[in-house]
Amino acid sequence: MAEAGPGGSPDWLTSGFAHLWLPYAQMKLAPTPIAVVGADGARLKLADGRELIDGVSSWWTTCHGYNHPHVRAAVAAQLQAVPHVMLGGLATEPTLRLAKRLAGLLPGDLDHVFFSESGSVSVEIGMKMAVQCWINRGQTGRHRFVSFRFGYHGDTLAAMSVCDPDEGMHGLFKGYLPRQIIADVPRTQEQQAEFVRLLRAHRNEVAAVIIEPLVQGAGGMKFHEPEVLRICADTNQTVFMITHDVDEAILLADKIVLMTNGPGAKIAEIVVNTMPRNERHRNDLHRHPQYYAIRNHLVEFLVNRSKAFDQEIVDGNYDPRRLKLVKPGLAAVNPPAEVVPLRQTH
Ligand SMILES: Cc1ncc(COP(=O)(O)O)c(C=O)c1O
Numbered sequence: 550m551a552e553a554g555p556g557g558s559p560d561w562l563t564s565g566f567a568h569l570w571l572p573y574a575q576m577k578l579a580p581t582p583i584a585v586v587g588a589d590g591a592r593l594k595l596a597d598g599r600e601l602i603d604g605v606s607s608w609w610t611t612c613h614g615y616n617h618p619h620v621r622a623a624v625a626a627q628l629q630a631v632p633h634v635m636l637g638g639l640a641t642e643p644t645l646r647l648a649k650r651l652a653g654l655l656p657g658d659l660d661h662v663f664f665s666e667s668g669s670v671s672v673e674i675g676m677k678m679a680v681q682c683w684i685n686r687g688q689t690g691r692h693r694f695v696s697f698r699f700g701y702h703g704d705t706l707a708a709m710s711v712c713d714p715d716e717g718m719h720g721l722f723k724g725y726l727p728r729q730i731i732a733d734v735p736r737t738q739e740q741q742a743e744f745v746r747l748l749r750a751h752r753n754e755v756a757a758v759i760i761e762p763l764v765q766g767a768g769g770m771k772f773h774e775p776e777v778l779r780i781c782a783d784t785n786q787t788v789f790m791i792t793h794d795v796d797e798a799i800l801l802a803d804k805i806v807l808m809t810n811g812p813g814a815k816i817a818e819i820v821v822n823t824m825p826r827n828e829r830h831r832n833d834l835h836r837h838p839q840y841y842a843i844r845n846h847l848v849e850f851l852v853n854r855s856k857a858f859d860q861e862i863v864d865g866n867y868d869p870r871r872l873k874l875v876k877p878g879l880a881a882v883n884p885p886a887e888v889v890p891l892r893q894t895h
Contacts, residue, residue, distance in 0.1 A: 559584050559596050572704070573718065588615035591848045604844045636664070669703025672759070676707050679757035688753070695730045695748065695758040699768030702759060711759050713768055730755065734765070734773045741780055 562584045571579055583601075587594035591614055593601045606612060613620055631641050644664070652660040663678075665671040676694060683691035696702070696711035701718075703709070709719040710726040719726070730751055735744035748755065758781045765771040824839055834840055 559586075562596070590614040590616070602845055602848055604848050606848075667703075669705040669708045672702045672708040672711070673705055676711075676757070676759070683756055690754055691756045693727075693729055693751065693754045693756060695732055695751070695755055697732055697734045697760055697765070699734070699765045699771050700759070700761060701765070701767035702761075716768065734760075734771070735777055735780065736773055741776070744780060 558581065562581065566581055570576065571582075584596035585593045586596050588603075591602050591606075593603050593615070595601065603611070603615075607615075627643060634641055636644070648662040648664075651662045663674055665674050679694075680692045683689070694711050697713075699713050699716060700711065701713070702711050704718075706726065709722060710729050712719055714720065714723055714731060730747070732744055732747055733740060735741040748758070760778070760781055762778055763772060763775065765773075822843065824834075824837060824843065
């Protein structure tokens, strides 16, 4: 247990927080963070002894759960051997083995991998590759991007330029960012025809279309038909990104379609959402007794699915063409007693 400072917080929290800038937060209003001293599976252990279920998977980065024995053993073994070398003229076996395995999972002639360290940087890399691809073909004017209202692609400068310019988090930078072509996600036939016209009109200046396939995550779990992707793909210019967000799914969707993180894995489970959704409920979501039941159900499902996926990879049984599992079901009504709602910890 960490040493307690004044008011029951550990010393490191009160003395260190004064020197920290948080992402996406107004520092004068931001509450002191919750001190975490351990993590296992979907659960976080707090400095005061309580436990939380991490329903957002550490901002959707711990897709296999915390402290996964397979991941932990692989990281420890690699740290002993070679922690890291740059890819500029050097290589290690795991890097190339992973690239080859990922390439094997991709469809068609997609058989190369470029590694990056975050979602935003991967978007920057994808955008840069698209522009360079056209330069290499002698078309230097193709450096704009078509992106969609309610889209979110990250927090670095080029990635910000393809996020929703009005409803998103980057409105302040509107006049500064490169101006992209922002479209509505084409859902109806009319919108689809309009979208094709837009692509044709801008075809000599567009480097790529960027879209979160099937669901816009951070912009509000907004779903669209696979037809939208076909239209984008037909232009031969597409860059695809993917995300999911458990909280927003609970808030907005009648049926929560859950996707796993395995490459090529598709729909994993459909949960009938029993929560009422209206304006007042939006602000009150965390007080609803069923909220934690549904959320825990989804989180446990994702963690279990990730473990099964991991085992399939180890056993060599993973088949990206197989639809993993479709299991309609109602979430349990009573939240487990030991789960502490985040709001009550302040
Ligand atoms: C679709 C999508 N692209 C890019 C990003 C940015 O990822 P990161 O926060 O790792 O930079 C996110 C983050 O939520 C995302 O949802």
